[in-house]
Amino acid sequence: MDEAAVARAAITVTGRLVDKLPVITKTVQQSLVAAISELRDEEQLQQLLRDTVESNVETFFAAVRHGISVQNVEPPIAALEYSRRLAQREVSANALTRAYRLGHRAALRFILDEVRATDLDPALRLAVYELMEAVSFDYIDEISQRVVEAYQDERDRWLESRNSVRASRVRDLLASGDDVDVDAAAMAIRYPLRRIHLAAVAWCDESGEGDELSSMERFFNRFAESIGAQENPLFISVDRVTAWVWIPVPGEAADDVVNRLRVFDDGPFLAVGNPLPGVDGFRRSHRQAQDARTVAVAAGAALCRFTAAGDSGVAVAALLGGNVESAAGWVTDVLGPLAEATENDERLRETLRAFLGSGSSYKAAAEDLHLHTNSVKYRVNRAVERRGRPITDDRLDVEVALLLCHYFGASLLH
Known part of the structure; x- marks a missing residue:
């Protein structure tokens, strides 16, 4: 088939379709809104959808009539703006890509009807349709990628901005006094x-x-x-x-x-x-x-x-751990050598902490630590010996110091 003849015939068909652009635009828009519930929005957005459909169809027709490669075609401004508006309204990207697929199908029906209505040779009619179908597919493939990129960029920017405002309001709420309008x-x-x-x-x-x-x-x-x-x-x-x-x-x-x-x-x-x-x-x-x-x-x-x-x-631990340096000095004063950062002292501290925490019950501490009662008695006695003095007079201080060692570990110990 003569490519030049096919191109000329395609230009003729496209010229007729341009005359029907308002009808094509309205039909495609209505089919999209009927099929995709997320696109049924206020009048302002509907107008932008109409402009998006019209500009995309018109750009595609121009590419066919002038032999322009779709790689050199820029997305219509209305199409880019529509994708950004959808991102701001948290309409899914799937709805956007689906609109391009369904819009492509609806436009192909008009192309097919127009090709059938010509008095061209059947073989030439088929070649013209194949040409316009191929160009339209390449156009939709290229433009849909570009508008999705615009959608994603806008969504990232929008979410960052929205989350920033939300975070600021949360911080204000945390810092404010009791006089707050709860519902607002x-x-x-x-x-x-x-x-x-x-x-x-x-x-x-x-x-x-x-x-x-x-x-x-x-x-x-x-x-x-x-x-x-x-x-x-x-x-x-x-x-x-x-x-x-x-x-x-x-x-x-x-x-x-x-x-x-x-x-x-x-x-x-x-x-x-x-x-x-x-x-x-x-x-x-x-x-x-x-x-x-x-x-x-x-x-x-x-x-x-x-x-x-x-x-x-x-x-x-949170109250006393605000100043770790001061807490470390106090822990050393209370526990003495038992505050050393050794594995043996750690075992003794944990055993003594369990013993005191169980009401000074060797049996209860042994159950918590999964040890024999005699092992607990031995370790408790060794812990007291390491400390260098009994725990009867300042038991509360010892319990708090052991607690701090348990949570803050190496940062408190020698």
Whole structure:
């Protein structure tokens, strides 16, 4: 088939289609809105969709009439702007790409009808259709990629901006006094403040893939769903690997929600507060989670996978661990040589801590440590000997010092 003859015939067919551009535009737009519910929006956006369809069809016709390679065709301004608007309204990228596929199919029907209506030789008609189909496919393939790139860029920018504003409002709420319009604040941060809140600080190691925050957010969404929460958690990114989180806890789940989170899947490092109600609970649970994280980070990887403010000794450790240098000196004064950073002294300290924590019961301490009672008695006596004086007069000081050693470890010890 003579390529020049095919090109001339295609130009003729395209010229007729240009005359029908308003009808084609309206038909394609209506078919898209009917098929994709996410595109049924206000009049202003509908007008932009109409301009997008019209400019895409017109650009495609121009490429056929003038023999322009689709690689040299720039996406219509209306098409790029429409993709950005969809990103801002959180319409899925799938809806955008589907619109281009369905719009392509609708436009091909007009092309086929117009080719059939010509008095060209059947072989030439087939060649013209094949040419226009090929150009249209290349056009849709190229332009859809470009508009999706614009969509993704705008979505990233939009989410970053929106999250930045949301994070700022959350910080204002944390810093504000008691006089707060609860409903207005809830609307501003898009989170229900009249619930019971479990606050958490979550963090993880960098994976190199850049999806740490998304992975952590999915973890909390799954957990919230597992406890029957009716709303999504509030997730505020602090940096690339750290986030503040609030989970709206159903009343019936409040009593055991911390332990359920403790054993839920393999998640990030977590420091959590206590489940507390209302705006005051929103703030207090967050402060508790922050304190728990201070203890967790100081304790190191062995202890900080999950640290709850309600765990025994965590609140006290947070209060006394604010000045580690001063605490270290005090611990040395209280424990003497028992504060040495050796494996043997660590065993003696942990045994003495379990003994005192069990009400000075050798049997109970032995059960907690999975040791024989005589072994516990021996270690307790050795711990007292290492300290250099009995623990009867300052037992409370000894318990607190052992607690600090347990959580802060090497940072406190010689």
